[in-house]
Amino acid sequence: MSNQADDNDIDVLIHRRPLSTTVVAESRTGAPEILLATLDGLGFERKGYAIYTWHELPDTMDAAEISRTCRRAESTLLAARYKAVVDDRLIQQPQ
Template identity: 35%
Template sequence: MSLADEYDVDVTFYHRDGTIYVDTRANASERLLALLDDLGLDRHSSLDDVWHQVPDEMDEIAMKAMADRAAPLLAHAGYRLGTDTGLFGGTAYRAELAAQSAHRQPPTPAPHPVRPRRTR
């Protein structure tokens, strides 16, 4: 059982020993795993366990920036996320949220109710 399974989310981000890990459910789709690959995260596996992590050669600021960009994209794709407190919220995270808001279609205004005309 993965941490994502334990927390009942599709993807969970956590920070341990200087590395940011990205854990998915044990039965994660190849589509989700490929999306994490495409976001620049390194895929690792051991026996039946698969996880991703931010590349080790990155410094702490670059690791957080990469995770900050990945989280909103995953949420926008419809995945439920769990995260360590304080892991997100940096400049890259806020910029990605703003970019997504700019591309979002405005809601359709509700039609005005037609009032019957008064006649005398």
């Protein structure tokens, strides 16, 4: 299991998990608790396995909710001076 945030030298990468509908926020290894708590507060659910910690959006969100949440996450994280990247396909307005 590779951590894409570490691989891309960023704090958070928000994207759709390949071959899935799950939206995941990968934070860098050893991310500070304040960053993890920020993602919690934005509506992402914290998950973990062994040394990895990541966040996922609830599966009950529709496309409009996902778009709003990802836009808010991007602006909040950038304002807090984190290196954050959100997949553009997640923040485009749903049709």
